[in-house]
Every structure is written in C-alpha cells, then in structure tokens.
Amino acid sequence: MGKLALSVATFSLAMCLCAPAKAEDTISYKVVRGDTLIGLAEKYMLRTGDYRIIQKRNRIADPRMIPVGTTLKLPRALLKFQPSTARLSSVKGQVTMIDGSTAKAASSGLLLAEGQAVKTSGGSFASLLLEDGSRISVPSNTDLKIVRLRRYILESALDYDFQVDRGSARSKVAPLKSANDRYQVRTPRAVSAVRGTDFQTRFDENTNRDFAEVDEGALAVGVKSGETLSVPAGNGLAVNADGSAITEALLPPLNIEGAGKLQNDISVRFALSDQKPAIRVNIAKDAGFEEQIAEQIVSGETADFGNLDDGNYFFRARAISANGLEGLPATYAFKRRLNSVSGTAGASDEGWVFKWSGQGRGTIRYNFQLFKGNTDGPAFVDETGLTEQQIILSELPDGDYYWRVGSVQFADGETNTNWTPLEKIIVASN
Structure with a gap:
C-alpha cells in the first residue's frame, strides 16, 4: 500500500506513488523509437494542433526528434477518451x-x-x-x-x-x-x-x-x-x-455482545452496552455493505430497526469520536426469522385461561409450561406441539405459579423456538 499525500490549503488528498498532487492532471508517457509529437497528437489527443502545448510544457526543441525514453506529461483535458x-x-x-x-x-x-x-x-x-x-x-x-x-x-x-x-x-x-x-x-x-x-x-x-x-x-x-x-x-x-x-x-471496533444472535422478535434490536458519544449502525444484505437497507446514529443503549423481512443480514457499528470521526467497524452476521409470541392469563368460570398469539412464516407449534413455586425443577404442566392458541386449566391447587409459551417454528429447513418471558400468577381459594 502506498502513502497518500494531502494538502489542506485546498484540502486535497492524493497518492504519492508516482507524482505529486500538482501533476495529477497529466498522464505520463515514455517515448519509444519512432514517436513524434505530431504523431502522438494524431493518435491520442483531441486536436492534433495541441502538440504545440505538449512541446512547450515538456520543453521539447524539435517535435519530430524526441530522445527515446523521454517522459512526457500530457494534460488529461487534451486527451481522447x-x-x-x-x-x-x-x-x-x-x-x-x-x-x-x-x-x-x-x-x-x-x-x-x-x-x-x-x-x-x-x-x-x-x-x-x-x-x-x-x-x-x-x-x-x-x-x-x-x-x-x-x-x-x-x-x-x-x-x-x-x-x-x-x-x-x-x-x-x-x-x-x-x-x-x-x-x-x-x-x-x-x-x-x-x-x-x-x-x-x-x-x-x-x-x-x-x-x-x-x-x-x-x-x-x-x-x-x-x-x-x-x-x-x-x-x-x-x-x-x-x-x-x-x-x-480511529476508535477501535466495538464489542457488541449478542449482535450475531437470531433475531426473531417483532423488532430487530441490538444492545449497545459499550457507549460512546454516538454510534453509527448499519444493516445490509451483504458483508461489503453495498446492499444497505437501514442506517442510524444512536446515542442511547439500543438500536431498533423495527420489523425487517426474514433473511440473512449483516450488522455494522462504528463509534463516533468527540471530533466527529467514525471509528473502525465491527461487523456481525445475523439471521432474521420472525417468530414472535405474546400471551395473557386470566381466571374464568372454567378455570385459568391462558391465551397467546404469534407471528412468523412456516409451520408453528406451541409449547406451554407452568411451574409451581419456582422454576428450578421440572414444569408442573408441560404441553408440547399445540396448534391451538389457548389452554384452560380447570383445577390448580393454591400457590404461586410461573408460566410461559414457546413458539416453535419450522421454516426453510430450520427450527427455532422463541419463549415469552416467565410471568407469575397467584392461585388462592375464595
């Protein structure tokens, strides 16, 4: 990798591999046997008569006799393209x-x-x-x-x-x-x-x-x-x-814990625990971020991209310094498979009614679990493979219970499960 040169008088950033920035508007050409300025102009320049400009700028005495190996500088604006x-x-x-x-x-x-x-x-x-x-x-x-x-x-x-x-x-x-x-x-x-x-x-x-x-x-x-x-x-x-x-x-790449996990909730979210003044976050369909689909500058603890289509994506984050410079990127691959589930519980004349609903593609089956007293041991009730979106438990002994519903999704040859948070109910006889 060559060095770059930058002149801030006009803030120009230029390569120092061959020529200084002032020469960037010319192309170098090394003369070979048989070359003449008129011949070169006829072949490469927009106007043959502009050979005189090349002669003057390169201090060529005779346009028909140029020493072999001479390097000519030809202005780009004069060249055929x-x-x-x-x-x-x-x-x-x-x-x-x-x-x-x-x-x-x-x-x-x-x-x-x-x-x-x-x-x-x-x-x-x-x-x-x-x-x-x-x-x-x-x-x-x-x-x-x-x-x-x-x-x-x-x-x-x-x-x-x-x-x-x-x-x-x-x-x-x-x-x-x-x-x-x-x-x-x-x-x-x-x-x-x-x-x-x-x-x-x-x-x-x-x-x-x-x-x-x-x-x-x-x-x-x-x-x-x-x-x-x-x-x-x-x-x-x-x-x-x-x-x-x-x-x-540039600030170093951020370490964003859990950034590569499966995203199956309604909103695609990333927890940004390593806080900087601000973070630029992007999502793309490719690792090169040429097919970008979303971008944010986040100053809080969470980047929320809403409901994205199912697919395979890449997430990139760059910490922004106090001077406004964007840091080195941290890039993570993640899968998006919408498989959300939420539920409610309530008492009725028939007993305790647990209802839920879910969103997602493919075949969905539900698991229902109810724990008595605590969640350390096996479930008091554990029903799997449910197609209905409710269950009624008519007789529950008094006590404290914790329940949750899991949505098991079968799509694209893959299986993934998403659980609701554990929620508590108290059963007490009247």
Whole structure:
C-alpha cells in the first residue's frame, strides 16, 4: 500500500506513488523509437494542433526528434477518451438520477454516465459498480455527482472523479493497473485520490467540516504552515471551515455482545452496552455493505430497526469520536426469522385461561409450561406441539405459579423456538 499525500490549503488528498498532487492532471508517457509529437497528437489527443502545448510544457526543441525514453506529461483535458459507465448495482428507497435539469427515479441496473448525479433521500441507499470493479456505497441523504468517468485511449488509463456535495460516500477501490489510473472523490474542501483501499469521505453540513477515514493505507498530510502530518492506517482526519486539520486514531471496533444472535422478535434490536458519544449502525444484505437497507446514529443503549423481512443480514457499528470521526467497524452476521409470541392469563368460570398469539412464516407449534413455586425443577404442566392458541386449566391447587409459551417454528429447513418471558400468577381459594 502506498502513502497518500494531502494538502489542506485546498484540502486535497492524493497518492504519492508516482507524482505529486500538482501533476495529477497529466498522464505520463515514455517515448519509444519512432514517436513524434505530431504523431502522438494524431493518435491520442483531441486536436492534433495541441502538440504545440505538449512541446512547450515538456520543453521539447524539435517535435519530430524526441530522445527515446523521454517522459512526457500530457494534460488529461487534451486527451481522447472512451466514456466509461457506472452501474447502479443496488437501490433501496427513494433514489433519484439527475441529468442536467432532468430528474427521474433510479432503479437497480441503471447505467450512469459522466455529468450525471445520484441523490438519496432519508432511509434510501444506492451502490455503484464501476468498470474496473471498484464500488461506491451511497448512504442516505447524499448528493453524489459523477465529474469524470472515462478511459483514455493512451494506455487505457482510467479516470474516475466523483463529487460529494452533501452526505458521504464509501469507496472500495480495486487496485489500479496503471500508474496513470486515477480515482478520486471530492468534498467541498477535499480531493481524495487513492489506489486499492477502503476509505470514506464525508461533508457534514451541520458542522461545516470535511472528513476522511481510512481503514487501510497511510496518509502524509501537508497543512497551510507547510508542516507534514503523518496519518497512519486506522486514523482519520477532519478539516474545519478555516482549513485547520485535526488528525486522530480511529476508535477501535466495538464489542457488541449478542449482535450475531437470531433475531426473531417483532423488532430487530441490538444492545449497545459499550457507549460512546454516538454510534453509527448499519444493516445490509451483504458483508461489503453495498446492499444497505437501514442506517442510524444512536446515542442511547439500543438500536431498533423495527420489523425487517426474514433473511440473512449483516450488522455494522462504528463509534463516533468527540471530533466527529467514525471509528473502525465491527461487523456481525445475523439471521432474521420472525417468530414472535405474546400471551395473557386470566381466571374464568372454567378455570385459568391462558391465551397467546404469534407471528412468523412456516409451520408453528406451541409449547406451554407452568411451574409451581419456582422454576428450578421440572414444569408442573408441560404441553408440547399445540396448534391451538389457548389452554384452560380447570383445577390448580393454591400457590404461586410461573408460566410461559414457546413458539416453535419450522421454516426453510430450520427450527427455532422463541419463549415469552416467565410471568407469575397467584392461585388462592375464595
């Protein structure tokens, strides 16, 4: 993994593998035998006459005689290219594709081109798959514009440039094959250019600050004073409105006990016992979190996602520091199989009536248990395989009792049981 360089004068984040940030708008080309500037311009440039610009910038005396091995710098803006595309691989909720003054609802599989934009509303998510296999996850409340999406004729170099005007974008960048390939994401004060890494860029409208959090790689950060700040892997950076920078270690992954357990109650809930100022939590259908379905920022003890469809999911949590930087992720796989049950008990002329109701797919059978005195020993009444949703016990000796109902679900070749909490009744003769 190469180092990244960041200039906070304009808050630009750029790779230091080949060329400094100022040279990022050019492509390098090494001259081979037979090359001339006019020939190169005819083959690779939009206008043949622009060879004079290349001659001047590279200080070439004779455009027809260039020493073999000379490295030329060719401005990207002058080069021929083939348009590339970005495919919406996942869409959930209200996602809009914007093309100039035209806006339309986006759907999975839609191809996006240079100059178009994606807008997600609250509770909506999208993922983009690029030609080289790189992916961009677009969470809720984000405006993402495709500034540049092209493959140059020269060396088939890729040029991907995205702009986040609101919200955030997480990029998983495929290792670039050419030193001239470029992948960058802009925020109001940032241009983040990386190779083969997983990083997030954000702009927070409330605090008017830009953020970058990198799980892999290393950053070298240059600030206005000329000082260089080292930001190693597992660290993050925030830039204030005045251009000053804050760097700090990302908070470690949270240990969330029980996060991988089966979720069978009506609401999918996670207990967040390891409290931080706030925690960002996400649920997705895939481990890469490209098919996100829910996101929250939680400051309490519980993350409640409501009633989700049955399925296999992934839960991710990131602790947020006092400076607003999101920590390293803790990710858990869990199953969602709705199998809820609740019950009531009451006395009647026929005896004690216990009723219950349940929700869930597949075949459901119920277990009823009644314990006398305490729950340490075997049940006083233990009925299994019930299809009815009530039981009447006509004769119960005086005493204290504890009861519960279990819902046994048979679905998708699996069996799971969910019990109501133990509840107490007191039987006393009149």
